[in-house]
């Protein structure tokens with residue numbers, strides 16, 4: 001088993017290995033000496049892993065109870081949250097107990113926000129079961145739900161007390177879903193690690209998941225340690241997302257999935273940055289080759305409507321009144337936040 005420690009406002013371990021889901025109880029017992037566990041998951045994940053996690057937590061003495069909601073982004077809302085609060089209250093959970101978020105990003109964000117707010121905050125353990133949640137969203141304490149006005153608009157920073165990444169859970173993902181999560185993995189290589197980028201480009205990814213995920217959570221953990229509240233360095237994690245979010249919105253979230261949109265966003269910005277001598281020549285082609293290897297797109301019909309994408313970028317919650325923070329990679333593994341006025345950004349999008 002591998003371990004990465006994050007020293008954020010709270011110090012916690014990310015444990016990685018094959019099959020460690022069955023040890024979730026004993027691993028949790030190292031950080032929670034007592035208390036009851038509330039397992040929050042969705043119906044898809046529950047079918048595969050619910051009972052294994054419940055059994056392990058029972059054997060470790062955590063008397064777990066389980067709350068299952070319907071899978072999908074539509075569940076990441078206040079209605080689900082209220083049901084989770086009721087479940088926790090009706091079953092007598094207190095501040096000495098803890099939530100176990102078992103699943104992908106929707107489960108982690110929703111259960112994490114429930115943990116952040118129930119009784120003004122109780123502990124939670126993340127057991128991410130998707131590529132994107134293992135590589136990215138389970139680390140760093142961002143929790144949130146969506147509202148009509150936008151995704152992730154209501155939330156809190158609440159660090160988990162433990163993250164358990166069983167890379168074998170990635171075997172039950174569809175190839176499309178696996179590929180979609182790989183966009184954030186490629187992003188981490190682009191912004192921080194040529195070594196990770198080279199491993200992804202040259203090795204069989206599915207044969208090296210523990211190593212690859214360990215590198216991802218190390219990168220993410222370091223960024224979070226340096227800038228937990230996203231005032232500076234954490235913005236680098238938005239590479240590809242400014243345009244990616246605009247493309248998702250262009251299709252009203254029914255077209256390209258998040259990872260695919262981010263892949264297109266990373267590719268487009270890197271090509272433009274290369275033409276403007278902000279990025280080392282050849283970088284965009286290497287990025288495109290890796291994205292294609294991962295089963296991700298590098299272009300999309302929405303790009304023919306750049307004016308609309310520009311408008312949609314300005315409505316993003318990460319757009320500040322003072323302008324745009326655009327992430328550019330000067331070379332593979334090196335990135336910076338470039339401040340642009342909205343006029344400069346409009347000009348940048350022209351290529």
Ligand code: GLY
Nearest residue numbers: 136140142234237
């Ligand atoms: N997924 C981006 C962040 O955690 O900041």
